[in-house]
Amino acid sequence: xxxxxxxxxxxxxxxxxxxxxxxxxxxxxxxxxxxxxxxxxxxxxxxxxxxxxxxxxxxxxxxxxxxxxxxxxxxxxxxxxxxxxxxxxxxxxxxxxxxxxxxxxxxxxxxxxxxxxxxxxxxxxxxxxxxxxxxxxxxxxxxxxxxxxxxxxxxxxxxxxxxxxxxxxxxxxxxxxxxxxxxxxxxxxxxxxxxxxxxxxxxxxxxxxxxxxxxxxxxxxxxxxxxxxxxxxxxxxxxxxxxxxxxxxxxxxxxxxxxxxxxxxxxxxxxxxxxxxxxxxxxxxxxxxxxxxxxxxxxxxxxxxxxxxxxxxxxxxxxxxxxxxxxxxxxxxxxxxxxxxxxxxxxxxxxxxxxxxxxxxxxxxxxxxxxxxxxxxxxxxxxxxxxxxxxxxxxxxxxxxxxxxxxxxxxxxxxxxxxxxxxxxxxxxxxxxxxxxxxxxxxxxxxxxxxxxxx
Ligand SMILES: [Cu+2]
Numbered sequence: 001x002x003x004x005x006x007x008x009x010x011x012x013x014x015x016x017x018x019x020x021x022x023x024x025x026x027x028x029x030x031x032x033x034x035x036x037x038x039x040x041x042x043x044x045x046x047x048x049x050x051x052x053x054x055x056x057x058x059x060x061x062x063x064x065x066x067x068x069x070x071x072x073x074x075x076x077x078x079x080x081x082x083x084x085x086x087x088x089x090x091x092x093x094x095x096x097x098x099x100x101x102x103x104x105x106x107x108x109x110x111x112x113x114x115x116x117x118x119x120x121x122x123x124x125x126x127x128x129x130x131x132x133x134x135x136x137x138x139x140x141x142x143x144x145x146x147x148x149x150x151x152x153x154x155x156x157x158x159x160x161x162x163x164x165x166x167x168x169x170x171x172x173x174x175x176x177x178x179x180x181x182x183x184x185x186x187x188x189x190x191x192x193x194x195x196x197x198x199x200x201x202x203x204x205x206x207x208x209x210x211x212x213x214x215x216x217x218x219x220x221x222x223x224x225x226x227x228x229x230x231x232x233x234x235x236x237x238x239x240x241x242x243x244x245x246x247x248x249x250x251x252x253x254x255x256x257x258x259x260x261x262x263x264x265x266x267x268x269x270x271x272x273x274x275x276x277x278x279x280x281x282x283x284x285x286x287x288x289x290x291x292x293x294x295x296x297x298x299x300x301x302x303x304x305x306x307x308x309x310x311x312x313x314x315x316x317x318x319x320x321x322x323x324x325x326x327x328x329x330x331x332x333x334x335x336x337x338x339x340x341x342x343x344x345x346x347x348x349x350x351x352x353x354x355x356x357x358x359x360x361x362x363x364x365x366x367x368x369x370x371x372x373x374x375x376x377x378x379x380x381x382x383x384x385x386x387x388x389x390x391x392x393x394x395x396x397x398x399x400x401x402x403x404x405x406x407x408x409x410x411x412x413x414x415x416x417x418x419x420x421x422x423x424x425x426x427x428x429x430x431x432x433x434x435x436x437x438x439x440x441x442x443x444x445x446x447x448x449x450x451x452x453x454x455x
Contacts, residue, residue, distance in 0.1 A: 028115050028153065029065040029074040033097035037083045037233075039240045041407055049107040051189035052197065054253070055407060057204035057242070057394075058234045059185075062102035070111045070157075073104060075126065077148075077170075077182065078119035084228060085238025085324075088375045090209060091216040092181035092233065093120060099181030099233045100205050101168070108163040108191040114156045116148060120177075123147035125154075127171040128186065130277040130299070132161035141172035148172075163190040164279050165299050167205065167255045179220040181233055183207065183257045196280060198303060199248035199404065204232040206294065206316075206392070208258040213325050214371030223259055229321035229391035236322070236393035237380040241409055242314065244306035245402035252314075254292075255299040262321065265291040266304070266396060268312040275301030291317055306398040311382075311413040316392035324375040324390035383412040384420075 034040070040060035042053035047066050054061070064071040080094040095101025106112050118124050125147050127139035137156050141147035148154045166186035170177040185203050190196060207230050210222035231239050244250045253275065254264055272286040277299045292300050315322050370376060380387040399410050 028117075029072045031074055031076055031096065031117075032063055032102075033076075034060050034102065035097055037098065037238070039407065041405075045105075048110065049189075049191065050193045051105065051107050052193060052201065053105055054103060054185075054187050054201040054203045055242075056103045056185060056232070057202055058232045058238070058240050059098065059100060059204070060102050061105050062096065067113075070113050071106055072113045072115070074115045074117065075101060075184075076117045076119055077124050077126075080181070082181065082233050083238065084209075084211075084230065084233065085235050085375055088373050089216065090181075090211055090218065090228075090233070092209075092218065093177060094181050094233075095184055099183075100207070101182070101184030103185040103187060103203060104168070105187050105189065106160045107189045108160055110160045110188075112158050112160055114158075115153055116156065117153040118148045118150055121150060123149050123172055124170045124177060124182070125172040126156065126168050128156070128158065128166060128168050129297075130164070130166040131158065131186075133158040139168075139171050141170075143171075160188045162279065163188050163195075165203070165253045165255070165275055165277065165301055167257060167299065169257060176220045178207075178257060179209070179218055179222070181207065181209070181218070185253075185255060187253070196274070197249075198251040200242070200244050200250045200306075201253070202242050202251070203253040204255075206231060206254060206256040206258050206262050207233055208260075209233075211325065213374040216373060226258075227325040229258075229316065229323075231392055231394065235324055235375065235391050236315075236389050239394040241311075241395045241397045243397045243399070243402060243407055243410060245404070246306060246309055246398055246400040248306050248402075248404075249303060250306050250396070251301055251303045253299065253301040254294055256294040256296055259296060261293055261295045262392065263291045263293040263317040264300075264315070264392075265317045266302075266312065266314050268308045268310060268398075269304045269306065269396075271302040271304035273300055274303045275299070306396065309398050309400055309413065310415075312396045312398065314394050314396050315389070322378070322389050322391045322393045324377050324379075 037058045039055060039058055042055050042061060044053065045051055048071060062073050064073050075095050077093070077095055080092050080097055080099050082090050082092045082094065082099045084090050092099040116126050123141065125139045125141040125145060136144050137158050138144045139156070166188065167183060168186055169183040183205055185205060187203065208226035209228040209230065210219040210226045211217065211228055212219070228235055242252065251274070256262055270288040270290055272288055273292055274281050274286060292302055294300050375390065378388045378390045380389050397410055397413065402410065
């Protein structure tokens with residue numbers, strides 16, 4: 001966790017490079033960029049109505065300028081280099097230095113003016129997904145406005161009509177621009193800052209990329225067979241943990257702008273769905289879940305009391321989505337002896353990625369050569385060893401005694417003595433056959449065949 005101030009760079013030099021005249025640009029709000037993918041601690045609002053800011057996972061919120069009672073933001077659509085996880089960078093398109101773009105936070109009733117400068121090589125627009133606004137501010141190029149040409153700045157003016165959770169993304173060459181990472185989060189906080197108050201309020205977007213091992217730019221025509229399944233354009237182990245003090249009320253808001261649904265699963269707690277793109281769910285209509293399936297174009301806000309200390313897994317339940325770059329045409333190699341062949345094959349095919357012969361867990365151990373700028377298919381070390389995870393996986397770290405507003409990683413959970421699953425003395429333990437199978441009602445002890453060490 002780094003202070004957001006460390007990352008702000010006033011973009012005066014970059015502004016001058018655009019085709020908008022310096023005189024016109026001088027009237028625009030300054031351009032603020034983020035240069036790193038670290039989660040930036042949320043500041044309290046500097047002016048305007050009070051609200052309790054959200055924490056954008058591996059992201060940040062865009063500062064505004066207050067002018068004549070209007071909150072003015074400046075988004076810049078531009079090519080960016082995003083670190084997907086340590087060891088891999090992707091050449092994406094995004095906003096203000098990163099993909100996804102910064103989170104926009106306003107309060108119900110705010111008048112909002114958003115300048116959008118296009119530094120992409122093609123026209124774009126911004127659609128404010130889920131908002132009540134004048135039709136001409138809806139951002140659908142061709143339908144509600146001309147597209148924003150390269151080098152030009154357009155302005156959107158809206159009133160934040162409804163509190164809730166929203167997203168923004170282009171509605172111009174959408175397939176390409178969203179596959180390249182153009183999207184962001186928008187939160188309209190309730191006018192009464194105590195309404196639906198929580199202690200921690202996390203937000204992130206679900207997205208996905210198809211970047212061949214050894215390359216940097218997503219293949220934009222891929223519809224489903226992506227090889228990087230991401231939360232806010234990050235994969236495990238690059239996704240920040242969500243920390244919570246014990247017994248705090250936690251909200252996690254997830255928007256899905258990928259091309260398939262994602263059943264998002266939390267360990268160790270039950271949650272309720274308190275919000276969708278359409279608004280807050282009335283208390284009587286909420287039901288408990290441990291997995292929320294989030295369809296394409298949907299947003300879900302889930303809430304729970306973080307009453308169980310620990311490092312709890314939080315992930316997409318599609319097991320292929322908790323892995324990193326892998327070919328999807330790979331043969332199953334379980335049982336095939338290949339260790340001696342790898343070096344010879346690599347001489348012929350430098351990008352060859354051997355697949356496991358006793359399952360795929362060994363893929364995480366990096367004993368095999370990888371092309372440059374490629375993450376292992378699954379990796380991540382926990383305090384007890386390899387985790388064999390990648391993609392859409394992170395943790396909710398619940399600790400007693402965390403200070404409000406402290407979002408730093410508390411490290412590994414220290415388990416109370418005797419509370420961790422452990423090996424028992426013998427793998428030849430007797431197995432008790434169920435009474436109905438035993439015929440005469442007596443317990444029958446069967447030895448397990450082989451007597452191998454079990455996993
Ligand atoms: Cu998924």
